[in-house]
Amino acid sequence: MEKFTQLTGVAAPMPAINIDTDKIFPAIHLRTIKRTGLAKHLFEEIRFRADGSENPDFILNQGPYRQAKIIVAGDNFGCGSSREHAPWALTDFGISCVIAPSFADIFYNNCFKNGLLPIALPQAEVDKLMDDAKKGGNAVLTIDLDKQTISRPDGEIVPFAIDPFRKHCMLNGLDDIGLTEQKAAEIATYETKTRGERPWVFGLTEKAGA
Amino acid sequence: MAQPRTLFDKIWDSHVIAPAGEGTYLLYIDLHLCHEVTTPQAFEGLKLAGRKVRRPDATIAVADHNIPTSNRKAGIDEPESKLQVDTLERNVVEFGVPYIPIDSINQGIVHIIGPEMGLSQPGMTIVCGDSHTATHGALGALAFGIGTSEVEHVLATQTLIQAHAKNMLVEVNGSLGAGVSPKDVILAIIGKIGTAGGTGHVIEYGGSTFRSMSMEGRMTVCNMAIESGARAGLVAPDEITFEYVKGRAYAPKGGAWEQALAYWKTLPSDPGAHFDKKTSLDAGQIAPHITWGTNPEQTAPITARVPDPADIDDPLKRAAVERALQYMQLKPKTPLVEIPVQRVFIGSCTNSRIEDLRAAAAIARGRKVAEGVRAMVVPGSGLVKHQAEEEGLDRVFLEAGFEWREPGCSNCMSMNPDRAMKGERIASTSNRNFEGRQGPGAKTHLMGPAMAAAAAVTGRLADVRQLG
DSSP: OOOOOEEEEEEEEEESSBBBBBHHHGGGGGSSSSSSSSSGGHHHHHBTTTOOOOOTTOOOOOOSGGGOOOEEOOSSBTOOOOOTTTHHHHHHOOEEEEEEEOOOOOHHHHHHTTEEEEEEEOOOHHHHHHHHHHHHGGGOOOEETTEEEEEETTSSSOOOOOOOOHHHHHHHHHHHHHHHHTTTTHHHHHHHHHHHHHHGGGGTTTTTTO | OOOOOHHHHHHHTTEEEEEEEETTTEEEEEEEEEOSSSSSHHHHHHHHHHHHOGGGGGEEEEEOTTOOOSSSOOOOOSHHHHHHHHHHHHHHHHHOOOOOOOOOOBBHHHHHHHHHTTTTTTOOOOEEGGGGGGGGGTTTTTEEEEHHHHHHHHHSSSSEEOOOOOOEEEEEOOOTTTTTHHHHHHHHHHHHHHHTTTEEEEEEESSHHHSOOOOHHHHHHHHTTGGGTTTTOOOOOOOHHHHHHOOOOOOHHHHHHHEEEEEHTTOSTTTTTSEEEEEOOOOOGOOEEOOOSSSSTTTEETTTTTOGGGGSHHHHHHHHHHHHHHHHOOOOOGGGGGGGGGGEOOOTSSOHHHHHHHHHHHHHHHOOOTTHHHHHHSSSSSSHHHHHHHHHHHHHHHHHTOOOOOOSGGGSSSSSSOOTTOOOOEEOOOOOOOOOTSSSEEEEEEOOOHHHHHHHHHHHHOGGGGTT
């Protein structure tokens, strides 16, 4: 995973609440075996018209927002499915940070595996950043993950909270699986102990494929 | 005395291997269910890193989302779907993962077959790259959906790094009225707590209504825990659970059964266990429900009218309702029972079990699907299909003019040929009414199986209680 340290860019305002994973990445395009090149389907149903042309009303089709690196969104962003295609499509488009009052749990988890920083802030703070975002190309935001701050165009600093373990992994671009493999001995000890306590859960699927 | 613990706490505590960082833990996973949509990139990741599947004996794969539900022998027509299923079939061979082939009687929707085969059991941790994994929580298991990176993590290590969710109790007491189903209970709950009401929490569904509910009904309820944002939903295991699990193909037998049973009986939440959040509903007040909007909290009793955005004070909520009504092409204050439908879908991991099909058949029996309506019934698995045919339910549906299909995810989401036509309005027993989910422009109304059958025979949203 790529490291995430600092980010400066245009933020696109998407004030709607409950922006769901089907909206971010329609189910029909889940029929892929790749995790790259998915930006073309990002927000497809609202971003494009039936004839395939761009919908000029959609924010990411407008001027400086085509280069947006940040989305400022409404409550419960990413609700719905577990599809990691949603963060894959966002990062492929160039989005590296989403700011919202709250996120759906699975989407939130998936973001961290892909160098996409989800920042949850109180509604009043999100409202201020939403106003900044509406100003377009002249109003870039700067995110500093190490300091846990967002710098507004007027110089105000908005602090944000983040789980220290996730922050550490993101700052250093660490691979979760590699980290867990360092605990191989503890996993093996747990398995041995559990085999004694709950033997019936072991070997469960061995014959199931037959 | 030890601190009283919830069912979720007990399962969590028995699966923590070690702390993984501040507030996060390395959690052991007992059962990993895989399907073709969310695994190809995970297997590819393993391959690139030269990793193996740590415990194939705790992993099982099945193809469900892309599978056509008619003319199975002809194979898969759509090239993207075929590639995804072929890729799964290659990966399970390469990595030695048990696989249920498409032509097996055990094939079906992953969340139907886990409990049905006896693989999903009380007290287990169960994951799948699919948000409806909470279904298995009906057995008193901690079951939740994960993304593809986490699928890869589980394949490689049989563990996950997780933060401890909070505990939430949703209590429903009393008897359900005639014509009111478990689907109505969960729609009423989501309508009350909202699509983010359970975010950060694991919900335990408690109270007398769930104690007397069948396993099929509990699965319908837990299936939609995610639609209220919950990490997982679960119901304490009891005699109904044990009776359901006993004798299933992969359930423990003999001495192992006795040992497992003794353990399972220790799982229910202790009296006085702490819940961070609680809410309750009175079962007697729940009418048959449908959704009128584009997320599962936009729900109302069938006797109600389409809401009027003008009545909503919160500007963001008002905008969301206005947008939903525009998409759904509904006028404020229209009685819900006056809304015509063009399509009916009875199926999905929410409502495609034998009890669901019986409830729908009871309404279909002796009636005809209304003119201009296309109605399909899609059993959740080969075993459900077989059982339904043994009971003659297929004949009931076919005589009434419903299509009787092969098992799969079907029209729940548009990944296989069972897609709604542009703009069609659907009465659907599935779990999500998001824009475009059942096909581009498709307008979904969620409801229970008897209500969907009532919509099929009347050609509009209907109150099943008036069909008797």
